[in-house]
Amino acid sequence: MSLTHFPHGVSANVVRSSQTGENISSEISLTTDSTYESGNIAYSGQRGSSALKLTGVFTGANGGFHNLYSLVTTSGSQTSASDGVIGIKAVVNNSGAYTAGVVYGAQFIAKHSHATNTMGASASLIGVDGWAYIADAGQAATVIGGNFAIHNESTGTAIGGSVHRVLQLVCDNAAGANKATESTGMCIWNMAGTWDAAIRITGAFTSLIDFTDATDCYDVITNTPATVAGQIVIERTNGTPGYIVVYSTTGS
Numbered sequence: 119m120s121l122t123h124f125p126h127g128v129s130a131n132v133v134r135s136s137q138t139g140e141n142i143s144s145e146i147s148l149t150t151d152s153t154y155e156s157g158n159i160a161y162s163g164q165r166g167s168s169a170l171k172l173t174g175v176f177t178g179a180n181g182g183f184h185n186l187y188s189l190v191t192t193s194g195s196q197t198s199a200s201d202g203v204i205g206i207k208a209v210v211n212n213s214g215a216y217t218a219g220v221v222y223g224a225q226f227i228a229k230h231s232h233a234t235n236t237m238g239a240s241a242s243l244i245g246v247d248g249w250a251y252i253a254d255a256g257q258a259a260t261v262i263g264g265n266f267a268i269h270n271e272s273t274g275t276a277i278g279g280s281v282h283r284v285l286q287l288v289c290d291n292a293a294g295a296n297k298a299t300e301s302t303g304m305c306i307w308n309m310a311g312t313w314d315a316a317i318r319i320t321g322a323f324t325s326l327i328d329f330t331d332a333t334d335c336y337d338v339i340t341n342t343p344a345t346v347a348g349q350i351v352i353e354r355t356n357g358t359p360g361y362i363v364v365y366s367t368t369g370s
Contacts, residue, residue: 146170160220162227315353339369 132143148169157164176183192203208224226246230237237243248264266285289303306316319326329336347366354360 160222160225162229337368341370343367343369 130143132141134141146169148167150167152167155164155166159166172185174183174185186206188205190203190205196202210221210223212221228243228245230243250258250261250263252258252261268282268284270282287303289301291297291301308316343365345365345367346363348364349361350364352360352362
């Protein structure tokens with residue numbers, strides 16, 4: 119490994135070829151039982167001890183800044199399903215008995231914090247941005263912008279009150295908060311082109327939607343409303359269209 123000193127920092131250049139073992143440019147290891155915690159680590163800005171801590175301050179009126187920049191250029195032709203390339207991988211392996219607290223694989227927070235400065239409608243504050251991008255004529259057959267999964271192999275006794283949710287969207291407008299013009303739990307936005315469906319259900323489920331915990335978005339009625347405003351198109355399991363009726367009047 120060669121270290122090159124620049125006016126703006128140090129560059130470490132490592133080149134390897136025809137290797138069969140693990141190659142690591144830099145390795146940092148920390149083992150500690152420190153009880154240090156600056157606050158509830160589930161909240162933005164709070165933290166505990168770190169094997170690597172990066173602190174960046176960007177004061178420019180223009181330009182861009184990355185506190186951590188990872189770029190991988192790959193041109194290999196992989197043939198095994200277990201091979202591949204990952205830009206950043208975060209794994210947390212817990213074997214302790216928790217009665218409270220959190221274990222996050224990763225946490226991303228974009229926070230705007232100023233008493234008077236505002237971010238206009240053309241600016242964006244986004245916690246996580248994930249894209250799968252096909253940039254040329256060569257096709258990628260399976261493309262997924264974001265993948266979330268739960269894999270459960272536990273055969274132990276189920277814990278009372280336990281909850282398993284593959285994806286949870288938390289909507290939290292604090293009391294007295296100035297709401298946006300639009301306030302939506304989930305938006306599926308077709309930016310361009312023709313897509314087959316906004317939501318696709320694959321596999322067997324007990325129900326499509328569970329309204330058990332719903333409050334004011336679901337009502338039980340005995341008299342069906344008569345005025346039909348439109349229909350929602352669905353594709354049934356046999357491949358033919360089906361329709362959910364939308365009424366413009368309420369029943370009773």
